[in-house]
Amino acid sequence: MNRGFTLLEVMISLAIMGMVMATVMETVDQTRSAVDAIHNVMETENTGPRILQTIRRDLEALAIYDAAEYKVFKGVNQTQMGAEADRIDLIVRKQGTVPVDLPTRNETVFAPFNEVGYRLRQNPLRPDFLELYRREDSLVDQDPFRDGTFTLVYDRIISLDIRYAEEPESQIVWLDSWDSYEREGLPYAIEIYLEIEIQPRRSLESLNILGANLARLEYTDVIHIPEETRWRFRNRIHPGLPGATDPNAQQVPGQDGAGTDGAPNALNGTTGSGADGASSIGFGG
Incomplete structure (x- = not known):
C-alpha cells in the first residue's frame, strides 16, 4: 500500500533543511568577512x-658627481587644502624607469642619471x-627641478610632510625646506611623514577581525645621509664619472683612503615601498 509523507515529516524535513542552509550561509558570510579583513590588513601593511x-x-641613489653649482637636491614646503603637501626634487644615479629612444643607434635605453621629484595635486575625482x-x-x-614624465603613485593622500635636519644634535631642529644650491650642502637627516586613506572592504563586517576596518593610516621614515657623503659634496671632492679618479682629491676625514662616492648605498634606516601607478600628466615648473 502506497502512502505519502505526513505533515509532521514534511515539517521536520523543512526544519532540517533550514538549519543546514542557515549554517551554510553563516559560513559563507564569515568567509567573505575574513577575505575582506585580509584585504584590508594587506592594504594597511603594504600601501x-x-x-x-x-x-x-x-634618496639612497642621490647623485653628487660633478654637481654643477650644487643643484642636486631641493625640498620645498607647500600646503594644499589646508594640509601639508611638500615637494622634493633631486638628481639620482640609478637606471631610470622611463625608456629613452636613441635615433642615431635605433635602440631604446634607460638613462643612468635622472631627475626625480615628488609632488602632489588635488584629486579631481575625490x-x-x-x-x-x-x-x-x-x-x-x-x-x-622641473619637466619630465609624471607617474601616479597613489591617489588617496591626506598629507605629506618632509623635514630636514642640518646637523646631528641632542635636540634636532627640523627645517621645513632645503636647497643644496643655497646651503652648498646636504641635510644630515630627512624625515618623511605620510598620511593616507585606504579603501577598506565591508569594514563593519570585519570590525572585529584584527582591527581591519582602519582606513586612515600614518607612517614615518627617517633617512640619514652619512657624513662622508655630505663632506664630499660640501667640498666638491668627487670625480666627474663613477670609477674615475681625481688626482687633486683630498682624503675624507676618518677614512684610510679617498674612496669612491657611495651615493647609491650611502643611506641607512627603516624600510618600506612605493605603490603602483600608471598615468602621466603635466605640471608647471
Whole structure:
C-alpha cells in the first residue's frame, strides 16, 4: 500500500533543511568577512610602506658627481587644502624607469642619471584627497627641478610632510625646506611623514577581525645621509664619472683612503615601498 509523507515529516524535513542552509550561509558570510579583513590588513601593511620605500630608494641613489653649482637636491614646503603637501626634487644615479629612444643607434635605453621629484595635486575625482606623482626626466639639464614624465603613485593622500635636519644634535631642529644650491650642502637627516586613506572592504563586517576596518593610516621614515657623503659634496671632492679618479682629491676625514662616492648605498634606516601607478600628466615648473 502506497502512502505519502505526513505533515509532521514534511515539517521536520523543512526544519532540517533550514538549519543546514542557515549554517551554510553563516559560513559563507564569515568567509567573505575574513577575505575582506585580509584585504584590508594587506592594504594597511603594504600601501604606506611601499610609498615610503619608493622615495627612500631615490634618496639612497642621490647623485653628487660633478654637481654643477650644487643643484642636486631641493625640498620645498607647500600646503594644499589646508594640509601639508611638500615637494622634493633631486638628481639620482640609478637606471631610470622611463625608456629613452636613441635615433642615431635605433635602440631604446634607460638613462643612468635622472631627475626625480615628488609632488602632489588635488584629486579631481575625490576632492578630499591629494594625488602623489613621481616625476622622472632622463635629460639632466641646468634646471633639474622641473619637466619630465609624471607617474601616479597613489591617489588617496591626506598629507605629506618632509623635514630636514642640518646637523646631528641632542635636540634636532627640523627645517621645513632645503636647497643644496643655497646651503652648498646636504641635510644630515630627512624625515618623511605620510598620511593616507585606504579603501577598506565591508569594514563593519570585519570590525572585529584584527582591527581591519582602519582606513586612515600614518607612517614615518627617517633617512640619514652619512657624513662622508655630505663632506664630499660640501667640498666638491668627487670625480666627474663613477670609477674615475681625481688626482687633486683630498682624503675624507676618518677614512684610510679617498674612496669612491657611495651615493647609491650611502643611506641607512627603516624600510618600506612605493605603490603602483600608471598615468602621466603635466605640471608647471
